[in-house]
Amino acid sequence: xxxxxxxxxxxxxxxxxxxxxxxxxxxxxxxxxxxxxxxxxxxxxxxxxxxxxxxxxxxxxxxxxxxxxxxxxxxxxxxxxxxxxxxxxxxxxxxxxxxxxxxxxxxxxxxxxxxxxxxxxxxxxxxxxxxxxxxxxx
Numbered sequence: 493x494x495x496x497x498x499x500x501x502x503x504x505x506x507x508x509x510x511x512x513x514x515x516x517x518x519x520x521x522x523x524x525x526x527x528x529x530x531x532x533x534x535x536x537x538x539x540x541x542x543x544x545x546x547x548x549x550x551x552x553x554x555x556x557x558x559x560x561x562x563x564x565x566x567x568x569x570x571x572x573x574x575x576x577x578x579x580x581x582x583x584x585x586x587x588x589x590x591x592x593x594x595x596x597x598x599x600x601x602x603x604x605x606x607x608x609x610x611x612x613x614x615x616x617x618x619x620x621x622x623x624x625x626x627x628x629x630x
Contacts, residue, residue, distance in 0.1 A: 497540035500527035505538060506560050508622060522605050528560065528622050568623050575600045583607035590616040 494513060499505045506528040510516040516537075519525050525535050575598035578585045582601030588594035590611075600621060603611070611618050 497538040498525070498527075498535050499538045500530060500532040500536075501534035502527070502530055502532060504529040504532075507540075518605070522609065524605065524608070524620055526620075528564070564622060568621075571598075571600055571621065574598055577601055583611060586611055586616050586618055587614075590614070 493509050493511065494516070495507055495509050496516060497505065497507055504527050508525070508528070510519070516525070520535065523533055526533050527535055578599045578601040580602050582599065583603040585594060585599055585601070586603075589596050589599075603618075608618060608620070
């Protein structure tokens with residue numbers, strides 16, 4: 493996993509985690525990397541320095557270090573509390589709800605990029621989340 497500091501054309505700054513540098517490039521090329529604040533797709537990597545602890549008395553690693561991280565933590569908690577995790581069945585469940593063959597409900601899970609693009613092209617309302625089901629956030 494790699495964490496990038498990102499910024500959009502409107503100078504919003506935010507961080508996001510990616511499986512690899514290659515994964516970032518593929519997701520960006522597919523239009524799946526957007527500003528966490530305004531939703532703009534015009535996102536670039538920013539210069540970032542690694543965090544350095546100066547003493548053992550620093551804040552615990554589990555505490556959010558910024559208002560954006562706190563908002564992300566709260567968003568994840570709300571999604572997990574109000575939605576069903578359908579895991580790798582996300583694309584088929586979303587399509588079934590759209591087609592009327594499954595009851596409508598809030599869901600989240602995982603989808604391959606090509607499956608997510610097909611859902612969007614077919615008018616199925618989906619949105620990427622800034623966290624994954626197996627990814628720990630502060």
